[in-house]
Amino acid sequence: MNERRLTMMRIIDSRKKFTARELAERFNVSVRTIQRDLDYLQQIGFPLYSEQGAHGGYRALENRILPPLQLTxxxxxxxxxxxxxxxxxxxxxxxxxxxxxxxxxxxxxxxxxxxxxxxxxSHISIRMIQLYEPAPWTTEILEAAITKQQIRIAYRSANGEKEHNLYPFGIYFENGYWYMPARNEDKVLLFRVDRIQNVERTGPVDLEVPSLAEWGQTPDNRETAEVLLRFSSFGARLAKDDPIFHTVTDDHWSGQVPLEEFPFTARKLIRFGPDVQVLSPPRLRDAVLQLLRDSIDQYKE
Known part of the structure; x- marks a missing residue:
């Protein structure tokens, strides 16, 4: 294969669409010569197809075979x-x-x-938390996020199954589960992907939908309160493995927590048992106490 055809393969692979005349001008040869080159590339299996019409041209197939990796x-x-x-x-x-x-x-x-x-x-073993339930929709959600396309999902929550029309920002994997933040009208909601029963692309595209990275950099304007915790020495060791409390220092942890996340935070603190104490605020301490009372009450006759 000559150098011109090799260069053409690289150009074709890097562009969405091109015409034979553009290539002819690029290589200073006739359109007929370029067409013979393109016929040759197709004959050897290069994934290329043509589009007819005034705005037609040549395009490489989307699922083309990419160049092999050259690794040490x-x-x-x-x-x-x-x-x-x-x-x-x-x-x-x-x-x-x-x-x-x-x-x-x-x-x-x-x-x-x-x-x-x-x-x-034979010398390495990698152990990770596994999902408790399958999440088969990760590819469909990610493709919709990339194209900024709206999807309709059937979502299973504690209140039953409900449909939502959403613009997904992307997906992320954390503590054994896939999560999908998405825009629902004027709100941003967070969904567990394993609880999604069905995904359907509904058509509308909104180029203003942020990516997952852009959304992650958006300031959190929710009302917060400073939380101060005191751990036992053993509790501090456990906290080091927690994605939220791992910054514990000298057996203490402090940070701003959105008020609406207090119920979730209280349940996380319950897992530490007697090895953590909520010093402030009283609202979070009361939430933990209520959970403890509810746990005791279920064992009363």
Missing amino acids: RSEALGLFLMLEILEKVPDFPFDAIRSHLAVQYYGSLPSDVQTNIDQMR
């Missing part, structure tokens, strides 16, 4: 280690890539690198 030995070992980690994340978006990449790329490696990978697998 250390990079290949690192790649397979990342795949081992991804295998522990249930319902990972575009899930087929894990097994496909592992099998296909592994088979293309030199035997000594394959041996290194096999040895590595």
Whole structure:
């Protein structure tokens, strides 16, 4: 294959659409020559198709085969280690890539690198919290978020199943669950993806919908109160593993907590039992006390 055709493959792969005349001007050859080049590329299997009409042209297929990875030995070992980690994340978006990449790329490696990978697998174990229920809609939600398209979901909550029309910002994985923040009219709601029963794209696109990263940088304007906690030495050790209280210092933790999250915070504190004490505010302390009373009452005859 000549240099012009190799360069054409790179141009085609990097652009959404182009015309034969644009390529002819780029390489200073005739349109006829470019068309022969394009016919050759199609014959050897390059994923290319043409669109007719005044605004037509050539376009590379969306699910085209991308160039192979060129990795060093250390990079290949690192790649397979990342795949081992991804295998522990249930319902990972575009899930087929894990097994496909592992099998296909592994088979293309030199035997000594394959041996290194096999040895590595026998010397490492990665354990992560697993989802309690499947979350099969991660790919559909992520694709809708990328295109900023509205979706309709059937969501199972404590009050039963309900439908919502939403614009998802994206998804994130935390403490064994996938979560989806989304705009519902003028509100932002947070959904557990494993509680979603169905996802349907409803059509409307809103380019003003923020990405997950943009939403994460938005200031939280909810009313908050400063919470002060005192842990026992053992409780402080437990708190170090908690995503909220891990910043405990000298057996104390303080931070601003939205008032509407007090019920959730109280339930988290109950898990520490006698190894944590709410010093302030009284409203949160009362919420914890009420939960303790309710727990005791259920054992009374």
